[in-house]
Amino acid sequence: MxxxxxxxxxxxxxxxxxxxxxxxxxxxxxxxxxxxxxxxxxxxxxxxxxxxxxxxxxxxxxxxxxxxxxxxxxxxxxxASEPLLRVSAVTLLELLQAAYHLGNRHVALELHEQELFLPDDAVLASMLRSRGLKVSSCNRAFLPEGGAYGGGHSHGHGVAST
Incomplete structure (x- = not known):
């Protein structure tokens, strides 16, 4: 049946x-x-x-x-657990710079005081390592920031213009 x-x-x-x-x-x-x-x-x-x-x-x-x-x-x-990159830095400024560069690429990020998590991506991992950051792979739940317009990954769709 x-x-x-x-x-x-x-x-x-x-x-x-x-x-x-x-x-x-x-x-x-x-x-x-x-x-x-x-x-x-x-x-x-x-x-x-x-x-x-x-x-x-x-x-x-x-x-x-x-x-x-x-x-x-x-x-x-x-x-659900998913493959991610864990990023850490020697200084907070280096971690903030990494978040800035990833944000410019519209990469979903989970932010913590001492580390960032993002979807596993070899190109991004290479870019982050070239900036002197420590990058490792992990599997865990991913809870990215919701974005400036309230949670959706909208890229501006549905946002009222002035």
Missing amino acids: LESLIVLEHRLAANHSCGVRKDRQMELPLTADERMVLRARRRTRCGKEVLLQLPRDQALQPGDRLMDGEMTLQVEVIA
């Missing part, structure tokens, strides 16, 4: 409590790029296929809870 596709149509408000049974709750691991796509087929941690059919208002965030049309199934978004 074929299992039917689960269609996720609703995003719960952060303060909304939902009385879904424990056996009707699942986790949906998504990479940072996958969290930007609100209409796609994905697979839950337990292997069930789901179809995202969400309003295109904002990117998904870890901790978001999604529901099916009947509001009987709850799926929590979690940040």
